[in-house]
Amino acid sequence: MSRRVLDWLFAVGFLALAAGIALARASPARTYEASVYAGTPTPVWIGVALALAIAVATALTCRGREQAVGIGLGATAVTTIVSLPVVRGYHFYGMGDALSHLGWTRDIVEGEMAAYELFYPAVHSLGSLFYVLGGIPIERGLLFALVVTFVPFLLFVPLVVRDLSGNGLAVGVAAIVSWMVLPINNIATHMGVHTNSNALFLVPVVVFAVVAYLRRRATIERLPFGLSPFSVLVYLSAITLLLVHPQQMVNVVVLVAAISALQWIVSRRSVDHPMLEQPTLHTQTVVLGTIFGAWAVTNQRFRDAAEGFVTGIFAADVGAGEEIDQQGGSLTEIGGSLAELFVTMFLDAAVVGLLVGCFLLLVLLGRTRLDTEGRALVTYFVAALVPLGGMFLLYFLGTPNMAFRQMGFIYVVLTILAGVAIAHGLGGLSRFVSRPGATGVAAVVLGACLVLGLLTVFASPIIYSPGQHVSESTFNGYETGMDHGVGDRPYAGIGYDPYRFDHGINGLEGEESLTAGTAASGELDAEAFNEGEYGGAYNDADHYLVVTAFDETREFDVYQGLRYEEAAYRGLAYDPTADRVISSDDFRMYDVTGDGEE
Structure with missing residues (x-):
């Protein structure tokens, strides 16, 4: 040539x-x-x-x-x-x-x-x-x-x-x-x-x-x-x-x-x-x-x-x-x-x-x-x-x-x-x-x-691993929640522990870093959540439940409800113990009353 x-x-x-x-x-x-x-x-x-x-x-x-x-x-x-x-x-x-x-x-x-x-x-x-x-x-x-x-x-x-x-x-x-x-x-x-x-x-x-x-x-x-x-x-x-x-x-x-x-x-x-x-x-x-x-x-x-x-x-x-x-x-279960x-x-x-x-x-x-x-x-x-x-x-x-x-x-x-x-x-x-x-x-x-x-x-x-894109809406949702939430209330997630977002938003060394809420954060109990026991899904305690578009994609589209059932997630909107306090295209945060407080 x-x-x-x-x-x-x-x-x-x-x-x-x-x-x-x-x-x-x-x-x-x-x-x-x-x-x-x-x-x-x-x-x-x-x-x-x-x-x-x-x-x-x-x-x-x-x-x-x-x-x-x-x-x-x-x-x-x-x-x-x-x-x-x-x-x-x-x-x-x-x-x-x-x-x-x-x-x-x-x-x-x-x-x-x-x-x-x-x-x-x-x-x-x-x-x-x-x-x-x-x-x-x-x-x-x-x-x-x-x-x-x-x-x-x-x-x-x-x-x-x-x-x-x-x-x-x-x-x-x-x-x-x-x-x-x-x-x-x-x-x-x-x-x-x-x-x-x-x-x-x-x-x-x-x-x-x-x-x-x-x-x-x-x-x-x-x-x-x-x-x-x-x-x-x-x-x-x-x-x-x-x-x-x-x-x-x-x-x-x-x-x-x-x-x-x-x-x-x-x-x-x-x-x-x-x-x-x-x-x-x-x-x-x-x-x-x-x-x-x-x-x-x-x-x-x-x-x-x-x-x-x-x-x-x-x-x-x-x-x-x-x-x-x-x-x-698990892969066999989802095809x-x-x-x-x-x-x-x-x-x-x-x-x-x-x-x-x-x-x-x-x-x-x-x-x-x-x-x-x-x-x-x-x-x-x-x-x-x-x-x-x-x-x-x-x-x-x-x-x-x-x-x-x-x-x-x-x-x-x-x-x-x-x-x-x-x-x-x-x-x-x-x-x-x-x-x-x-x-x-x-x-x-x-x-x-x-x-x-x-x-x-x-x-x-x-x-079988959705992309880890953090949208601006998701980031701002976490930031708003941590800025205005009750300081010692833990944050829970569906399949993802929210404490990493505390790192990214507040750093790891400052006075506002690793608040009592995120230090105690973790994942929900899948069995209790799927049974609609939202208040008891996190140690029977009051907590903030965070659900992002990443969570929905991973748990419902990719994993096909293998761990968390989509019907249980949809039920959050009608449960009296779960109050949606933040909502956007990619981010939702609920204030959930624990069973131990009722």
């Missing part, structure tokens, strides 16, 4: 994407949206799909400048998808930890605490900067911070692969796999203001620094104390990661330590191995481990988490088997199945993981065409995956939720290795079919996986 035709093709792709962004901006979300995908106008998706189709084709078939432009087009399209809550004017996105992070950011802005008092203050500080320098609301500032922390993932995955192999096809494949956003699994890692997940997107920066240190020689550009520019880059990127979330810093220390250990073993058993020509990571292991240790041991929250992890491993009811069985039974959910959420990850696994086995057997240095670098990752996988198993026994966070980190590594693995697989396939035929097969398979991956970047009813 001529350069002129390619230029026209890129122009079409960027114009389609720009038109989609403009249309999305002109179609803001007026009320709660259960799905970012369904709420965004169809023409927007047509423009994004056209841009991605051009990007996939050019990333696989072009090299040099043209490939770089194609990768840039694809990365821009995926960033657009991730930015939809910002583009479409969401007040906020995230209803769990995200609201607590919003509260901490509010505390920093309002002077209730200093940023350095937080264990991992980077995202909160970035959101505060957008507020202070840009004059935008704190909620939107954090959504901007989400986008800023995401972009390095798309930039550095192909850069790492370029350093690993130097193969143009591998770089293109790695870029496409990065667009699938495999580290997000919507179980323990989420696309939102969730610092553990946000940290995953910075891991490729640290890996790039490590690979650059191993592969490039900087004997001339030495800095004081024997440092090289690349070792400084390792330290700075790792410290940045630590400030975003320390759990991913732990994984980086394990990765670097595994490489260092392999280098030490090879140095003891060989005198001419290619690894001996590369600089060692012994010093980096000690320095990074020391930095993390000094940071962690002074923090009570880290010590509590470590204690809970150890306790979980030795507890009688360890493991996630019982929880999985329970979830599978779904674990198999269906696995295909939707994890098929693309499973395909990539299988391909990478086969490739790594061939590398260990010496059956690939990698050069000696490239083989050594890939072997380093194999060595690192062993302890990382062991940590996954330990988490699975102790705290299953943490296991899926660990899985997110492992898939950052697999995303990087996928570029090299699939490129070598295509080289082998081209022996049996033509090179264009092999590229066509790759485009179809990767394109299908890309669609699956992007469909599950955000939570939505398609994975």
